[in-house]
Amino acid sequence: MDRRHAIVVRFHSNMLDVVDNQTRKRYTCTLRGKFKKQGIRPIVGDIVEYIGFQDMKGRIENILPRKNELDRPKIANIDQVILVLTVSHPPISLLTLNKFLIMAEFQDIESVLVFNKTDLLNQQEKQEQQRLTEYYSRHYTTIQTSAKTGEGLDLLKRIFNGKTSTLAGMSGVGKSSLLNAVEPGLKLKEGMLSQQLERGKHTTTYTELLMIGESGLIADTPGFAFLDLTDFKKESIRFLMPDFMNYSSDCAFENCSHINEPNCAVKEAVQEGKILSSRYDSYIKIIEEIGVE
Template sequence: MNIRKGIVTRFHSNTLELMDLENGEKITAFLRGKFKLQKITPIVGDYIEYSIENNTAKIENILPRKNLLYRPKIANVDQTILVTCLKSPKVDYLTIDKFLIQVEKNNLDCIIVLNKVDLLEKNEIKNFLDIYSPLYPVVLTSAKKNIGIEKIKPYLKNKISTFAGMSGVGKSSLLNAINPGLKLKVGEISEKSQRGKHTTTYTELLKFDFGGFVADTPGFAAFDVYKFKPDELQNYFVELKEHSIYCGFNDCVHINEPHCAVKEAVENNEISEIRYRNYLKIYNEIEEFTKKTRRKRWK
């Protein structure tokens, strides 16, 4: 039997679509019964081995997963491109930080794309860069004016990426600018339809002509931060984590403790005050959320 390697790109009711990793051919394949017995199902992003007999492709093996994201389900993601804008729609730094926390929680590499720079003043761009460029690679773009598109491509090449960010920031527009053949619908509120009331949606891996795959969905949701424990939160602010090893107390959460290296770093402008305040806000939001759900459980 001739065994070949592929990657799962999409699901249908009884079959799945895969792409042969050597020749890029798109193939519709059936699952073997053994997967049902083993209760393993391949998901989008899975690297698999398949065979072809009598013109029928069958999945033989699912190769070990590097990781697994859940909203929606997708395997083997290398990195997230966090797309944001600041105006139209207005996105605040708190929302951006909630996305970044999810990225860190899932241990993904992250590139921040600030889109719609055509709508911004120089000082608005500078403020953004002052906060985020010490922490993550930042690319400035305008999908509308075709600015910065070439700078994103090297990050995407030969990787599996997900595009995260609020609805309307320009994720689909950017993907179309990066690879015109993708023909993604612009102006569609995919985030809403994912919750699945009126339209059935699906995750699909799309291939870039220059190599690499992308899903137009994040694999996580910003509101999932409420499920974290408050003292776990600091691990997902990269610069807090870095400074916290010098705090006086091992279990310092950088709020009221003395000898706190994080608070010192905020005072010395080594940590952005905006980021630190967002940390406090999210910390409090998690505590409030935990109290509320506990109260509900007692009723």
């Protein structure tokens, strides 16, 4: 029988769903016994070899090597992470955003920034969003959207195409709403912000890859993921900030940490407004949080 390639999109109790790489048809598969013996378990995003039977049933024969692997959510072979933010409703935490970008940079995963709920912004908030969009777009794909009015959704759709993506962002920023707006057939559960904040719960609670657009797959992950920086070395953070890297070669000291050294080009750039001061503040905060090794 023919072995074909597919991607794992969802787990059931002891079966898993895969989507064929070429036909985009969905099969519910069992695992070969050898996986249990070897203690190997595929995760969502794994590329597998499978044999398809009748009635869209199949059996996983082999798991191909992973290009990357995230822990929270447990997912493999991600091409990009779509980080959804809101300048208000709820207000953005720039520290969280910057931590997240550092984390993605470290894992070598591309980040896309989506500023959502543009329809709710007042004049001042609009300006703030414009300022952030302009800055971050120098290093990351950055778009502005509204799941309500449809602004930016065509662009978002194009970003999804041909890629395996995962969503991230605080509860209530509109991750599920954006996916529903782009692909109404998904019918994902959306939450009422106020109720969510009261209960401190997420509306979306498990990891699944959904088919979106003609050729995209996306995980609508619960809330914020992979934000643990404790394993980081303080010394590595500055290399994960592309805006700092633009200036650091002009620092007087070759291995300048941009904290106490004189003639620091990064600190000068902050003073001249070329680097956002919130970026620098986040850098110092993160270094402090990591503490002494």
